[in-house]
Amino acid sequence: MRSYGQFCSLARALDVVGDRWNLLIVRELMLRGPSRYTDLMAGLPGIATNLLADRLRDLEHAAVVSRREALPPVATAVFELTERGRALEPVIRELGRWGFELMPGTDPDYAFRSHWLALPVSLYLHDRESGGPPATIEVRLGDDPVILEAVEDEVRTRPRTETDDPDLVVSGPPLAFLGLISRKLDLAAARARGLHTEGELAALERLLPEPAASAPAP
Amino acid sequence: MRSYGQFCSLARALDVVGDRWNLLIVRELMLRGPSRYTDLMAGLPGIATNLLADRLRDLEHAAVVSRREALPPVATAVFELTERGRALEPVIRELGRWGFELMPGTDPDYAFRSHWLALPVSLYLHDRESGGPPATIEVRLGDDPVILEAVEDEVRTRPRTETDDPDLVVSGPPLAFLGLISRKLDLAAARARGLHTEGELAALERLLPEPAASAPAP
DNA sequence: CAGCATCCGCTTTGATACTG
DNA sequence: CAGTATCAAAGCGGATGCTG
Numbered sequence: 001m002r003s004y005g006q007f008c009s010l011a012r013a014l015d016v017v018g019d020r021w022n023l024l025i026v027r028e029l030m031l032r033g034p035s036r037y038t039d040l041m042a043g044l045p046g047i048a049t050n051l052l053a054d055r056l057r058d059l060e061h062a063a064v065v066s067r068r069e070a071l072p073p074v075a076t077a078v079f080e081l082t083e084r085g086r087a088l089e090p091v092i093r094e095l096g097r098w099g100f101e102l103m104p105g106t107d108p109d110y111a112f113r114s115h116w117l118a119l120p121v122s123l124y125l126h127d128r129e130s131g132g133p134p135a136t137i138e139v140r141l142g143d144d145p146v147i148l149e150a151v152e153d154e155v156r157t158r159p160r161t162e163t164d165d166p167d168l169v170v171s172g173p174p175l176a177f178l179g180l181i182s183r184k185l186d187l188a189a190a191r192a193r194g195l196h197t198e199g200e201l202a203a204l205e206r207l208l209p210e211p212a213a214s215a216p217a218p
Numbered sequence: 219m220r221s222y223g224q225f226c227s228l229a230r231a232l233d234v235v236g237d238r239w240n241l242l243i244v245r246e247l248m249l250r251g252p253s254r255y256t257d258l259m260a261g262l263p264g265i266a267t268n269l270l271a272d273r274l275r276d277l278e279h280a281a282v283v284s285r286r287e288a289l290p291p292v293a294t295a296v297f298e299l300t301e302r303g304r305a306l307e308p309v310i311r312e313l314g315r316w317g318f319e320l321m322p323g324t325d326p327d328y329a330f331r332s333h334w335l336a337l338p339v340s341l342y343l344h345d346r347e348s349g350g351p352p353a354t355i356e357v358r359l360g361d362d363p364v365i366l367e368a369v370e371d372e373v374r375t376r377p378r379t380e381t382d383d384p385d386l387v388v389s390g391p392p393l394a395f396l397g398l399i400s401r402k403l404d405l406a407a408a409r410a411r412g413l414h415t416e417g418e419l420a421a422l423e424r425l426l427p428e429p430a431a432s433a434p435a436p
Numbered sequence: 437c438a439g440c441a442t443c444c445g446c447t448t449t450g451a452t453a454c455t456g
Numbered sequence: 457c458a459g460t461a462t463c464a465a466a467g468c469g470g471a472t473g474c475t476g
Contacts, residue, residue: 020448048451053459053460098308099231
């Protein structure tokens, strides 16, 4: 990216990560940890392969990303965030929070990847019964199932493993589930949008934000 | 901007403000309040006039900016942030904080505007004697002088007025002053970089961050 | 003069094809 | 798997022109 040439820390930040795709690449590395080139491609639907290569080079030069040649058995390069890259987490979170209002209310068939759930889940869900027995929820919204689990009040996502025996399985379109966790839809409305649940609903309800105080009509 | 077409709130945010210049336009409106087209041009050195017009239209359509035709006497359009636009403040702050590390340590003659000071000042300065009598500092770093003043622990900037009688006047290159407030330079080093002061130095010292505990060589 | 719109050359992006 | 090469289309930056 051309530098803005402004002596302002915001402009400097944008000189480095303001380029198209850059913050989405950081999102991928933040949510998935060290990743191979092909994993990044899979998590960035729409990017051209030459752009991903270019951006990774740029970010490496800016010390946001580091490239590590993996051990001989695998013999492949792995990309990961540097300390400077991890320091972008508050930026990603605030942008993600701001962008939530802009999520499509209807479904203009945007691409979706399950691991993207980690951002809204950590923004909007927390365990309201963090004392109780741990709860796990399997979420199936498109590609790979993920597990939601509460870890000391916060809620995290992780890939499903073979030994998981979740308290609840939720499936359906991403729109319905995201509407639910952002409280734009209640459970009935989410079901009307195609959400399906099987198991202990309480496991989900203890993670959802408090329902808004019902606003009486003016 | 082309949409990323991803069902992710970060990607949606970048669909709207990820375009080149957009966040800098928001910075201008945030720091200066409602502004005319020409004021924006002055605060955005390097932007092409057609791009500013385009971006203002885009941001207006996205309900980030609103355009208001001023009263007949002035007969000019005024742009300001909407509620949604003001909600970008945490994003701007976090990006500005992250970008501070990337500020040039030497001076590759970047453009500078005094009102940009408001961001680092609110990020890094606070009044450590907020009980005491108010202090004002005039800062002259290039174009227009600005006044720093402590308002209930926080430090703000505002334009200098005729009636101001500051306790201290600081002048010099932006680099020296920014180095000082971010504690990358101490006062002596800032002076070596060309900083000049006239008046009560205590007024400045009570606003600066605590000096770092001196790190002994390993 | 404020507030753009138009035109033009250059750079960046995106889609596809190809390589070690 | 992990990219590079190629090329058309879109976007950007600079200059200039137009309109109240």
